[in-house]
Amino acid sequence: MNVALFLVLVRHKEFSTSTYRIVKNMCVACMFQLFVFFVSGLMTLCHTTFNFYVERILGAVVQGGWMLYVGLSLTVAVDRLGIFICPSRTVIRDRTNVFLLCCSWMLGMTYFICLLSPGFGFTYHTPHGLYMWFYTDEPGSAVLEAVEPYVDFSCFAIELVIYSVVFVSLVRMRRASIVSTQSASLRVEMRLFCVAIISFIYENIFIIWFFWAAKIVGNTRYTEISVNALWLYDSGLFSFAMIVVNKSIRKKLRSMFSPNIKVATIDKRECLLLKMAQVINILIGTFYLMSSAILFAINAALLIILIRYKDFNTSTYRIIKNMCVACMFQLFVFFVGGLMTSFDSVFNFYVDRILGAVLQSSWMLYVGLSLTVAVDRLGIFYRPTHGVIKDRISIFLLCCSWILALAFLVCLLSPGFGFSYQSGDGLFLWFYTDEPNTAILSALEPYIDFTCFGVELVIYSIVFISLVKMRRTASHYSLKLEMRLFCVAITSFFYETAFIFWCFWATASPSRDRFVEISVNTLWLFDSGLFSFAMIVVNKSMRKKLRAMAWPKRKIVSVLSGPQRS
Secondary structure (H helix, E strand, O other), rough: OOHHHHHHHHHHHHHHOOHHHHHHHHHHHHHHHHHHHHHHHHHHHHOOOOOOOHHHHHHHHHHHHHHHHHHHHHHHHHHHHHHHOOOOOOOHHHHHHHHHHHHHHHHHHHHHHHHOOOOOOOOOOOOOOOOOOOOOOOOHHHHHHHHHHHHHHHHHHHHHHHHHHHHHHHHHHHOOOOOHHHHHHHHHHHHHHHHHHHHHHHHHHHHHHHHHHHHOOOOHHHHHHHHHHHHHHHHHHHHHHHHHHOOOHHHHHHHHHHHOOOOOHOOOOHHHHHHHHHHHHHHHHOOOOOOOOHHHHHHHHHHHHHOOOOHHHHHHHHHHHHHHHHHHHHHHHHHHHHHHHHHOOOOHHHHHHHHHHHHHHHHHHHHHHHHHHHHHHHHHHHHHOOOHHHHHHHHHHHHHHHHHHHHHHHHHHHOOOEEOOOEEEEEOOOOOOOOOHHOOOHHHHHHHHHHHHHHHHHHHHHHHHHHHHHHHOOOHHHHHHHHHHHHHHHHHHHHHHHHHHHHHHHHOOOOHHHHHHHHHHHHHHHHHHHHHHHHHHHHHHHHHHHHHHHHHOOOOOOOOOOOOOO
């Protein structure tokens, strides 16, 4: 909901006013909070916060996002007041809005920095389980917990005064609105006023319940769930109300899903083809969305397991953690690409170019990390006793992989370069643009990819011979373990090689069409989840830990009372 509203406001120039600038920032603040609520939903399902630092960072983000939202709510109220008090003084109103916007971000950043400092904290651990975000018992948190109600209710009190003045002004406008244009403007202002009032009342109820629910009805798990649910829905209420009451926004939102077709200028056959193209866009976009979301969850699950358990603190698993991060970067871009395909729009030129640069640089990072894994496996068989040297080589190759990725990222964000989702056959594939400097990277990448894959092929051949020798000397368990890791690496290696062949030669073919682009993008998308999926499938220990996170076992202790001795 917030993403849809934000995209509509960014895409259309008629929403480039000071009021909608504030609303865009409110959407961003809500998306920060909703992202944390999404992760905390996983925490509740798995009955774990995964990692102490992850929990504290997310807590700082959600509370910083809330304080930003409180400041922005006041900024919206002041903006509405300026429209009625001094409608002709747009420069003063714009400057006031910019000043209050900066103050809101400073307030949010202040809370964010404080909550990341020692002695402060905002946690998902509560007495009744993982159901609600709240302040910790640390001394610094107690200060913020005592200060926040004064900050919140001071802002809400000012908003109440402002909205009272606005209401009086609207009543006067209703009596004076004789001309139709005045009536239209009155309706617009009344709708915006209704949205602000609904959000204002809901936020006051939420804050009262947040701080005093435990004292009113008692501190139970249901109280915690209700508080968190109220907070969660508050992060989407304003955007939902804006879409409901604003006909122009709804119209533009529908046009993003199903753009209007001028039937008068085309025949029925062309109209049917255009309708079919829209259906294909929605189907392919939905496929990209669902696939990327599932594979992102698989990578996230593997990353959480590797971080949480100490038996995965080896150099090999350190590389795999980085591979999960590289894949998650790519899958996030594929998820947004699915939205672009469904809406048949890249939303914004800079969004398209930034996401393209992130995707391609993450792929280059993944290529470097694949080679690093191969070298690490070689070190285990060739020099198993030289652990320090092997670790140093792994760290060196890790750094080289990140440097390669950053080099591509910087290049693709520079003028004359580009990696875009726009092509002649629609929005189906991320690929290099036709700019002159981009041709250099497009010609250079196959040499980098196949050089890395060639070295990997030699390494895996040596590893295979070593595994055959191990069969005679090593224990059955160690051989079985190494064979599983080898199978994962080999499967991923052959898949990536096939994907690169298809990517460069299929796209260069004169018969390239939308189905070729969809096949290339789909192969790339699945490549971002293949390694993690295979690791979980072949590794029994990981599957066991994953099940333990998803369905934690509860120990039931039965107490039997016998007859007391007299």
